Every structure is written in structure tokens, then in C-alpha cells.
Amino acid sequence: MIVVGNGALGLFTARALAATAGARVSLVGPAQRPGGASAAAGAMLGCFGEVTKDTFATEAGRAKFEIGLLADERWPAVLDELAETAADEGQRLHHVPSTHVVLNGCGGPLDSLNYDAVVDALGKYRRPWREVGVDRIPGYHPRPDGRALRALHMSGEGAVDGNQVIGLLEERLRRSGVRIHDESVEEVVVRAGAVAGVRLRGGEVLEAEQVVVAAGSRTVELLRTALDPGEVQPMLSGVGVALVTQRTHGPSFETVVRTPNRGGACGLHLVPLGEGREYIGATNLLSPRPQTLGTIGTASAILDQVARQLDETASAHTIVQWRVGNRPVSLDGFPLVGWTSVPGLYVLSGTYRDGFHAAPALAAHAAAELAGSPGLFGPVFAPGRTPIRSWGVEESVEEYALHMTSLWFELGGRVPSQISSGALTDNYREEARSLYRRTGIEVGMGPDVLACLTGARDPAALTVLLRYLRAAGLAEQPVAAR
Ligand SMILES: Cc1cc2nc3c(=O)[nH]c(=O)nc-3n(C[C@H](O)[C@H](O)[C@H](O)COP(=O)(O)OP(=O)(O)OC[C@H]3O[C@@H](n4cnc5c(N)ncnc54)[C@H](O)[C@@H]3O)c2cc1C
Structure with a gap:
């Protein structure tokens, strides 16, 4: 396979398959992984820090969270295995065992709602956590105008060095006889009518x-070479810019420190990588196509925010590496997992x-299903589904306005004293409603998808999406076609 x-x-997946199918497994992908999400990721390992006010609001949200819990169960064994491989390679596996979640003061009500949702989930699932004073977080040194309102410590969630893990996994695959092709x-x-293999670029x-x-974010594009274009919902790229720095002075962070999740970011986060290096x-920002380069705007936003909200001494540290990765984002924001209509x-x-x-x-x-056995969960994320509806249109308008208002203030936006911030939120509402009116889309979309469409400099994004939604009966036909 x-x-x-x-x-x-x-x-x-190759690791899981190799355990059952051995040398019959081939893994194909370019060694440099341009624009790959995993190589750019902070590699925080946990599902509680990711919780938002919407996580448990839908069946799909709960099912996705359950996958996170299943992953939690598996990581200790994975880390043991990787630590062994690391030792064989003369390395030490880097693992940060815990996280502080800080409720950022610069943002909006959304951040408080999502922070409270993290607290509720930790309580509900009886996970170890405690509220801590914001001044007690090692390394945390925000500017006075960026201090957090509250903070909590979770001892069960941390992070790894994503690139080290990728390297060690590859090494294990080689040892177990998986053939690795540095190709596209x-x-x-x-x-x-059935799958017969793949044609490489050469x-x-x-x-x-x-x-x-x-x-990753090229999955649907590749599937279209074998499937009807309407079978799988369109995919967007959640372009993420991150950096690795080398501390020039001052004590390093000792835990992962992150803000709650929200559109426009995946929570501002800092992961200590050891010896003064910090991710x-x-x-x-969602884009219709994967990107391999970050923009000056996103780079400056992250530099500003880290100095303001996490560590004002960051401006003196050196930049070791910029990372740009594309999160694979389906239209409804949920995973695509399972068989397609083409056997195999x-x-x-x-x-x-x-x-x-x-x-x-x-x-x-996946390995269980490929072997013909039942998987770990049901078919809720089957790739051929019609998009899961998390919001009605008007709810999605409200959600968009809430996210964008928080983002506005986090990025340092101001509102003159004669005007209330409600006027800003109203503007965002109107922007979203106008998009729904113009396009005839009848299904509520996530705030990040709306931000991609309202701000789209590339009309291709809207065209592809509308074609799919119209064919699926989720957007009105244009007048001429009725
Ligand atoms: C900046 C950033 C921070 C993140 N932080 C976290 C985090 O802290 N914790 C967390 O759990 N997740 C995080 N994520 C999300 C996480 O990285 C992704 O959900 C996950 O890594 C996706 O893995 P993947 O293997 O599906 O995709 P990818 O990692 O994108 O891998 C897809 C691979 O396929 C290859 N490929 C593409 N096209 C072809 C082709 N035609 N032929 C062969 N190969 C091809 C690519 O080169 C790439 O290497 C983050 C993502 C980003 C971008």
C-alpha cells in the first residue's frame, strides 16, 4: 500500500501500517516538505488547550474532541518509542510536559468565553489543572499593556519539537522496511474503477x-485526479507563520505558554525548545491555495504580539528560522477521514x-479500516459527506463579528472615544451579511472561512467554493441559471 x-x-499512518503490513508500505512525499503544516507546527500535544466555546456545541465537535482524547492515550507510548530511537541516534527527545493558558487582556469577549470553556472542560474531564498568578509563569514577561487577566497551568498537556519527531519517525520507518520516496x-x-497506484511527478x-x-492542504487537489470534483468538499489552506528564536539573555520559558484559540491565530503560543531556543x-489566515512564504504583515503581527503579550525582551533575541505551513482546512472545518467512492x-x-x-x-x-476492521470511531468525518453545519447563517454572522472584533483589538486597533465598539462589530456583521446576500450561500460558514472570502484578493476562492455549494444545493443558483 x-x-x-x-x-x-x-x-x-505508515508507522501503524508497517506494524501490520511491514515492507509492503511505501511513503511518498518531498523531503523538504514545502508549505507542510507538520514541519511548521508548534507541536503542542493536547486537546484541552484547543477547546473553545463551540467545541461541545455540536455532535461533530464532540466527536473531534474524542479523537483528541484517543490521541492523549497514545502519546505516552509514542514518546517512549521516539525516546528510544532518539537515544540510538545520539539525541535526547525534547518534550515539554505542561502548558500555561493565559487569558490575554488585549482582545475581546471571545477570549474570555474560550478561556472559560477550557476551564469547564478540564473540570468536566477531571484533568489536573490549577489557576495560577500571571506573575508566576517562568519566562513570561509581557509589556504592561499586554498582561494577561488570568492564567491556568495544565500538567497533562505539553509539546514536542515537531521537526525532531518528524525526523525520528522517518528513521523508525526506514528501520521497519517502509520505502520512502522523496517525490511528489x-x-x-x-x-x-478501482485504485491501482500513483503516478509520480517524474x-x-x-x-x-x-x-x-x-x-495536507493539497489533499483535495490530488483527490480530484481520481474523483468527481463534487465528491469531496473544497479545502482551504490555513496559512501559519511562526518563528524559532534564540534567546540572547534572561531566563527561558519552562512550559508551553499559550492564549485561547480563535480565528486569525491558533492562539499565540511559545514552546521552549531547549538551550534558549523558542518556537x-x-x-x-485561510487562503485558497497553499503558500510557502509569509507576508510582511503576518510576520510583523506575530513579532508585535509576542513582545506585547508574552515576552517584551523578545525583540533582543535572534531569529533562527521562519516557518510557513498550511493547515489542511476543509470547508466545514472538520477532518476528512475514510474511504472514497473509488475502492482502495x-x-x-x-x-x-x-x-x-x-x-x-x-x-x-485508518490502519484498522485499511485492514478491514472497525476503526476507533464512526463515519462522522467521512470524506464524501455534505458539509457539517455548525452554525445557521445568522449565527455565523454573529460569530464572525465576535472573532473580528477580538482580532481588531488584539492587533492594536482603536475606536474613537465618541463611538462604541458595538459600531465596529456592526460593521463586521454587515460585511458578513453582504457576502451571504451577494453569493446566495445558505449554509453558515466558520469565521475564518468568512474572513477568507470577505478579504479575498483572489476571486478564484469564491468561484470554486460557490460551484461546489451550488452543486450541493447549499447556495442559490445564479439568476441566469435558474
Ligand atoms: C504554524 C502552525 C502551527 C501548528 N501548531 C500545531 C500544534 O501546536 N499542535 C497540533 O496538533 N497541530 C498544530 N498545527 C496543525 C498541524 O500541523 C496539522 O493539523 C497537521 O500537522 C497536518 O498534518 P498532515 O500530515 O495532514 O499535513 P502536512 O503536515 O501538511 O503534510 C502533508 C505532506 O504532504 C506532502 N505533499 C503534498 N502534496 C503532495 C503530493 N502531491 N505528493 C506527495 N506528497 C505531497 C507535503 O509536502 C507535506 O509534507 C499547526 C499548523 C501550523 C501551520
Whole structure:
């Protein structure tokens, strides 16, 4: 069998398959991973820090959270295994065992709602946590205007060094006989109605009876070489810019420190990487196409925010590396996991913000299904589904206005004293309503998808999306076509 894509999902899937299918597994993906999400990720490992006020509001949200819990169960064994491989390679596995979540004061009511949701979830699932004074977080040194209102410490969630884990997983795969191809797949080959293999960019065909497409934000584009374009919902790229710095002075952070989740970011977060190196992430702007370069705007936003909200001494530290990755984002924001209509063709993607953490559970699920056994969860994220509806149109308008207002203030936007911030929120409401009116879209979309469409400089995004939604009966036909 062939796994297409060498990010966290592809690597963990190949690992799970190798345990059962051994040398018959091939993994295909370019070694440099341009624009790959996993190589750019902060690799925070947890699902509680990701909780928002909406996590438990829908069946799909609860199902996704359950996958996070399944991943939590698997990570200790994965870390033991990786620590062994690291020792064989003369390395020490880097693992940060805990996280502080800080409720940022610069933002809006959304941040408080999401922070409270994290607290509720920790209580409900009886996870170890405690409220701490914001001045007691090692390394945390925000500017006075960026101090957090509250903070909590979770001892059960931390982070790894994503690139180290990728390297160690690859090493384990080599040792277990998986064939690793430093190539890109051009096309999924279908013969007599069933999958037959993949064609590489250089023209060579690799034959296989089962193909798993885990190509990150390029997954749907690749699936279209084998499937009807309407079968799987469109995918967007959640472009994230992050950086690795080297501390020049002052004590390093000792835990992961992050703000709650929200559109426009995946929570501002800092992951200590050891010896004064620190990962700082990350922006999150949805784009119709994957990007490999960050913009000056996103880079300056993250630099400003880290100095303001986490560590005002950051401006003196040196930049070791910029990282740009594309989160695989399905239109409805949920994973795409399962068989397609073409026998033998399986999809594993759409993990959006927390796929590094979820990867061992998703891989175990996929490996079971590929072997013809029941997976770890039901078909809720089947790739051929119609988009899951988390919001009605008017709810989605409200959600968009809430996210954008918080983002406005976080980025330092001001409102003159004669005008209330409600007027700003009203503007965002009107922007979203106008998009729904213009396009005839009848299904509520996430705030980040709306931000992509309202701010789109590339009309192609809207065209592809509308074509899909109209064919699925989720947007009105244009007047001429009625
Ligand atoms: C800045 C940033 C921070 C993040 N932080 C976290 C975090 O802290 N915790 C967390 O759990 N998640 C985090 N995420 C999300 C997480 O990275 C993703 O959900 C997850 O890594 C996706 O893994 P993947 O394997 O599906 O995709 P990717 O990692 O994108 O891997 C896909 C791979 O497929 C390859 N590929 C693409 N096209 C082809 C082709 N045609 N042929 C062959 N190969 C192909 C690509 O080169 C790439 O290497 C973050 C993401 C970003 C961008």
C-alpha cells in the first residue's frame, strides 16, 4: 500500500501500517516538505488547550474532541518509542510536559468565553489543572499593556519539537522496511474503477491496491485526479507563520505558554525548545491555495504580539528560522477521514489546528479500516459527506463579528472615544451579511472561512467554493441559471 504525504498524518499512518503490513508500505512525499503544516507546527500535544466555546456545541465537535482524547492515550507510548530511537541516534527527545493558558487582556469577549470553556472542560474531564498568578509563569514577561487577566497551568498537556519527531519517525520507518520516496505524486491512478497506484511527478507509476492520501492542504487537489470534483468538499489552506528564536539573555520559558484559540491565530503560543531556543507561533489566515512564504504583515503581527503579550525582551533575541505551513482546512472545518467512492482509495486530512496531536489516533483508526476492521470511531468525518453545519447563517454572522472584533483589538486597533465598539462589530456583521446576500450561500460558514472570502484578493476562492455549494444545493443558483 502507498501513503501519499510525509507530514504527521502520513508518517504515523505508515508507522501503524508497517506494524501490520511491514515492507509492503511505501511513503511518498518531498523531503523538504514545502508549505507542510507538520514541519511548521508548534507541536503542542493536547486537546484541552484547543477547546473553545463551540467545541461541545455540536455532535461533530464532540466527536473531534474524542479523537483528541484517543490521541492523549497514545502519546505516552509514542514518546517512549521516539525516546528510544532518539537515544540510538545520539539525541535526547525534547518534550515539554505542561502548558500555561493565559487569558490575554488585549482582545475581546471571545477570549474570555474560550478561556472559560477550557476551564469547564478540564473540570468536566477531571484533568489536573490549577489557576495560577500571571506573575508566576517562568519566562513570561509581557509589556504592561499586554498582561494577561488570568492564567491556568495544565500538567497533562505539553509539546514536542515537531521537526525532531518528524525526523525520528522517518528513521523508525526506514528501520521497519517502509520505502520512502522523496517525490511528489501527480495523479492517483484508477483502473477498472478501482485504485491501482500513483503516478509520480517524474512519470513513474507505483502500483498498489490501497492508497492513502494524506497530502495536507493539497489533499483535495490530488483527490480530484481520481474523483468527481463534487465528491469531496473544497479545502482551504490555513496559512501559519511562526518563528524559532534564540534567546540572547534572561531566563527561558519552562512550559508551553499559550492564549485561547480563535480565528486569525491558533492562539499565540511559545514552546521552549531547549538551550534558549523558542518556537513562537502562529498566524492563521485561510487562503485558497497553499503558500510557502509569509507576508510582511503576518510576520510583523506575530513579532508585535509576542513582545506585547508574552515576552517584551523578545525583540533582543535572534531569529533562527521562519516557518510557513498550511493547515489542511476543509470547508466545514472538520477532518476528512475514510474511504472514497473509488475502492482502495482512502483519505486522511482536514485536521486543521491540532493534527500533529491527533495523528497517532487518526493513524490507528485508518490502519484498522485499511485492514478491514472497525476503526476507533464512526463515519462522522467521512470524506464524501455534505458539509457539517455548525452554525445557521445568522449565527455565523454573529460569530464572525465576535472573532473580528477580538482580532481588531488584539492587533492594536482603536475606536474613537465618541463611538462604541458595538459600531465596529456592526460593521463586521454587515460585511458578513453582504457576502451571504451577494453569493446566495445558505449554509453558515466558520469565521475564518468568512474572513477568507470577505478579504479575498483572489476571486478564484469564491468561484470554486460557490460551484461546489451550488452543486450541493447549499447556495442559490445564479439568476441566469435558474
Ligand atoms: C504554524 C502552525 C502551527 C501548528 N501548531 C500545531 C500544534 O501546536 N499542535 C497540533 O496538533 N497541530 C498544530 N498545527 C496543525 C498541524 O500541523 C496539522 O493539523 C497537521 O500537522 C497536518 O498534518 P498532515 O500530515 O495532514 O499535513 P502536512 O503536515 O501538511 O503534510 C502533508 C505532506 O504532504 C506532502 N505533499 C503534498 N502534496 C503532495 C503530493 N502531491 N505528493 C506527495 N506528497 C505531497 C507535503 O509536502 C507535506 O509534507 C499547526 C499548523 C501550523 C501551520
